[in-house]
Amino acid sequence: MAGIIADRHDRRIVLISTQVVAMVQALALGALVLSGTVTLTAIGALATVLGLANAFDITTRHALAADLVPRADLPSAIAL
Secondary structure, eight states, rough: OOOHHHHSHHHHHHHHHHHHHHHHHHHHHHHHHTTOOHHHEEEEHHHHHHHHHHHHHHHHHHHHHHHOOOGGGGHHHOOO
């Protein structure tokens, strides 16, 4: 699913979107911790959101690297 979205949509926009989702997730976790209302369910839900965002982020980053870097340097670019 993430590969399909990375191939069919603007990769830069997908990367920005995944980073925004990760930022909102981190802010939500910080707000829960500061307010003292953290529960195991909330942590599980936030971890799920972050995992989904990372699945799309990593797939899209690899696809974008293939567009930006010459084929000979691609393994090094993905490793970075």
